[in-house]
Amino acid sequence: MKKIAFKTLGCRLNQYETDALASQFQSNGYELVSFDKEADVYVINSCTVTHQSDHKSRNFINQAKRKNKDSVLIVTGCMANNAKDELENRDEINYVVENEQKSSVYSLVDAHFNGEILHPSQLNTDLFSYGSTNKGFHTRSMIKIQDGCDNFCTFCIIPSVRGRASSRPLADILDNVKQNIAKGAKEIVLTGVNIGRYDFKNYKFDDVVEQILNLEGDFRLRISSIEPDGFGDKFLSLLDHPKMTSHLHLCLQSGSEPILLQMRRMYTLKKFKELIQKIRAIRSDFNITTDIIIGFPNESEQDFNATCNIIRELNFGHVHAFKYSIRKGTRAERMPNHVDERIKTKRSEILRSISEETKSNYRKSFIGKEQYVLVEKTDGLNAKGYGEHYIPIEFAGQNIQKNQFYKVLITGIAAGNDPELIGEMIQKKDA
Structure with missing residues (x-):
């Protein structure tokens, strides 16, 4: 039985595609192992949204062959499209597979071990030909x-x-x-x-x-x-x-109207706030999470303060904040007044502190309430999963089973920057 390991960076779409590939390999007799273990095949599903994403992808490329120099290393995902020439010139990488052919990674590996010469460009380009994800990571x-x-x-x-x-x-x-x-x-x-x-x-x-x-x-x-x-x-x-x-991840990116305009976002701050009001009129405790870009070109202190204020005002359940990163070929690359990295770092610290406060306040509002938790990990007595508001919850009970719903009474909140809710099992959903 050959062993395969995956490393996924970036968005949920990448996570989905990795799950589908992992399920396909397992259905064809491969053993799935963690990326830090020795494997016959390593697949890195990369991201290139920021410089940090590129850096992480390169680090995992460097790590893969150290475990097994005879392994097959495949790099796919957005970095494979954006930096294809660079990656194809790296001796340790066997195949660079662009997003269009990603669904056929199994066919490529199967051909490789059968001694066939198959170039990634010959692979199927159907963007939606992924199979089931029932044997994936989630x-x-x-x-x-x-x-x-x-x-x-x-x-x-x-x-x-x-x-x-x-x-x-x-x-x-x-x-x-x-x-x-x-x-x-x-x-x-x-x-x-x-x-x-x-x-x-x-x-x-x-x-x-x-x-x-x-x-x-x-x-x-x-x-x-x-x-x-x-x-x-x-x-x-x-x-x-x-x-x-009761959860939506709505990408705000900035709380400043001038910055949203320069970003060429398809909405105004006013429209965004009206949307949140409509959603919470339906369910008052609806969990809204968001993305924020810090230090976009021309972002002034006033613009940044406007973003901080909107995070407090809208009481986001979570804010994924990251520093603006130049991407070659985009309009923002050519904009004037790029923000100094030291200022970006300072603003990041401020914004993360605010977002941690709003997250904690939001989660504390669930103490004394009930949630239906889908169990992801359990030893039968203690379990972890997510409630319908997409908040991590840890709870105790008897004979708890994975991939089942349980009604849980929230009794407290853990410490830390990403605090889990803590609860006690009331009953299995279908009991």
Whole structure:
């Protein structure tokens, strides 16, 4: 039995694609091992959104061959598109597979071990030909509904490395969801690059959500990262559905109107705030998480303070903050008045302190309330998982099983920068 190890960087779409590949390899007799162990095959599913992402990807490339110099090393993902020439010139990398061919990584490896010469460019280019994720790394079952983006924000390289927007046929999505539910999936997560812009034969994003919610089965539906301009009132009306989770990751990026305009975002701060108000009018404790870019070109102290103020005002459940990083070929690269790295670092510390405070306050509001937790790890007596608001919860009970729902009473909150909620099991959901 050959061994394979994966390392995934970046977005949930990458996580989904890795899960699907890992499931395919295991279904064909491979043993899945952790990346720090010796393996016959190493697959690095890279990210290139920031310089830090590139740096991490290169570090993992360097680490892989140290474990087994005779292993097959494959680098795929967005860095494989953005830095293809550089990567192909590295002797330790056997194959550089662009996003378009990523779904066929198993075919490439299978051909390699059968002594066949197969270049990645010969692989299938179907963006949606990934199989089931039931043997992947996550209890939650991610479903890819869309790829690529047509927004062309001034800071973003994703349209260059993922291509133009493309939507998966609705029938294929529904079949994929049904298959995963039949295999025991309890939580379905819709993912893609810009899922709110789903458009296939007059079906829109809210049509996809509505039809999935109407499927039979004991499952809940979660939406991964989505642009604030990506949905309308029909989708909002679905947020109160009993199978819909109370969490959305809405990418704000800045709390300054002038900076949003320079970023070429498709909404104003006013529209973003109105959207949050509509969502919380449906469920007052709805968990809104977001992304913030710190130190975008021309960001003044006033702009930065506006961002800090909006984080406090909107009470985000979590803020993923990162320093602006120049991406070659983007409009922002050519902008004047790039912010000094020392200022970015200082602002990062301030913003993270504020976001940790708002996160803690939000999570404390659940003490004394109940959550339905989907268990991801358990020894039978103690368990960890996520509630419907996508907050990590640790709880105790008897005969706790993985991939099952449990009603949990929240009794406290742990210490630390990413504090888990602590609770006690009341009953299994279907008890």
